[in-house]
Amino acid sequence: MTRRQLLALGLATASSVVLPKVARATTTTMPQPQSDKHISPQSLKPGDQVALIAPASPVGAAEDLTAFRSRIESLGLVPVDAPNLMRTWAYLGGTDQERLDDLHWAFKNPEIKAVFPVRGGYGCTRLLLQINYNLIRQNPKILCGYSDITALLIAINQASNLITYHGPVVASTPSEYSDANLKAFLFGTPTQYEFKNPTGEGDQYTLQAITKGIATGPLTGGNLALLSAMCGTPHQLQGAGKIVFIEDIREDPYKIDRMLTQLINSGSLRNAAGIICGQFTNCDPEEPEPNEWLVKDVLNERLGLLGIPVMTGAAIGHVRPKWTIPIGTTATLDTNSLIISISNNQNT
Numbered sequence: 001m002t003r004r005q006l007l008a009l010g011l012a013t014a015s016s017v018v019l020p021k022v023a024r025a026t027t028t029t030m031p032q033p034q035s036d037k038h039i040s041p042q043s044l045k046p047g048d049q050v051a052l053i054a055p056a057s058p059v060g061a062a063e064d065l066t067a068f069r070s071r072i073e074s075l076g077l078v079p080v081d082a083p084n085l086m087r088t089w090a091y092l093g094g095t096d097q098e099r100l101d102d103l104h105w106a107f108k109n110p111e112i113k114a115v116f117p118v119r120g121g122y123g124c125t126r127l128l129l130q131i132n133y134n135l136i137r138q139n140p141k142i143l144c145g146y147s148d149i150t151a152l153l154i155a156i157n158q159a160s161n162l163i164t165y166h167g168p169v170v171a172s173t174p175s176e177y178s179d180a181n182l183k184a185f186l187f188g189t190p191t192q193y194e195f196k197n198p199t200g201e202g203d204q205y206t207l208q209a210i211t212k213g214i215a216t217g218p219l220t221g222g223n224l225a226l227l228s229a230m231c232g233t234p235h236q237l238q239g240a241g242k243i244v245f246i247e248d249i250r251e252d253p254y255k256i257d258r259m260l261t262q263l264i265n266s267g268s269l270r271n272a273a274g275i276i277c278g279q280f281t282n283c284d285p286e287e288p289e290p291n292e293w294l295v296k297d298v299l300n301e302r303l304g305l306l307g308i309p310v311m312t313g314a315a316i317g318h319v320r321p322k323w324t325i326p327i328g329t330t331a332t333l334d335t336n337s338l339i340i341s342i343s344n345n346q347n348t
Contacts, residue, residue, distance in 0.1 A: 038218070038328040039162045041114075041140045044186050046076035048113040051106035052170060053082045054093030056148040057121025062086075068118050068170045075183070077114075082106060085118075092123045100127050103152075107139045114186070119171040120147030125226070127152075128235050133159040142186060145169045146247075147318065150222030155235040157220070157327045166222055166245070166316070167324030177321040185324050193342040197314065198321040204279060205321075206313050209335035210300055213309035215274030216332045219325055221245035223317075228259035231266035239263075240271040243333050243340075245325065247278030247317030253298050256283060260302040274309040274333040276340060278316025309335040 072079040082102035087094030106115040137160040144165035153164040197205040280295045
């Protein structure tokens with residue numbers, strides 16, 4: 001389901017929607033972590049209960065929820081529906097307050113060991129000012145997702161120091177490759193790990209260097225549209241000293257240019273250690289004109305000027321085979337050898 005389709009879900013009944021009371025922000029500034037050391041959530045074990053939440057777009061049909069539960073069970077885990085999981089308000093999975101309540105419920109509930117958004121879409125940025133980051137810091141748990149969930153991953157990591165995971169949502173089409181990457185971090189904390197692209201999946205998974213070099217720093221990043229939208233807010237990406245990864249879907253090359261320029265001009269990428277470019281799915285024109293710029297040209301021009309190691313082609317984004325990336329964990333990006341690795345899992 002595309003972002004446009006998700007946003008269209010509530011249009012037919014929008015005129016009859018009764019507006020709820022809005023969850024008001026209790027602060028307009030980003031809460032600051034009490035230390036610089038990141039918090040590693042406890043690893044999962046088979047039989048653990050995990051929460052299903054819909055912080056962005058709605059679950060959809062009941063049969064979708066059945067499939068989502070089966071997906072979690074296939075990982076050896078027990079799915080638990082959040083109280084408002086099946087709510088719908090306009091194009092969202094419930095009102096802001098309902099979705100916020102479910103997020104807080106999942107972290108506060110001692111029986112819940114991890115938090116899994118069922119899908120992305122739109123809506124997470126509406127919650128960021130209302131989140132109780134101290135509650136999350138005091139109850140650290142695995143939170144995994146991508147796309148619109150990028151907003152939660154970045155805000156919670158920066159405000160609570162909790163390591164979050166950029167990986168599949170429950171609605172993601174499963175694959176052995178993605179599951180192996182996901183399980184490596186959900187059911188353990190690898191001390192040595194090298195991210196490797198899938199084989200036999202096409203040229204888009206060929207790693208290439210835009211700028212050669214070696215960089216070490218905490219991993220951070222996510223969907224480019226979300227990172228751009230968060231610029232100028234208390235939750236803006238703090239990329240200094242970090243290895244930033246980006247990806248997107250169905251955005252024209254000039255829009256990719258605009259969003260990268262926003263990250264550069266806002267200071268999000270100021271003093272970044274390195275950049276990993278994931279997949280930019282269906283972003284290039286099907287029949288490009290002669291000399292028309294493609295995404296690769298935009299990435300080369302915009303990111304090549306930064307003077308830091310930059311690599312493209314990583315298995316990150318709106319694709320079936322994808323990495324699970326622990327945001328906040330220190331990694332090394334070696335674009336000379338085209339290697340991204342975690343060594344000793346030293347969190348900063």
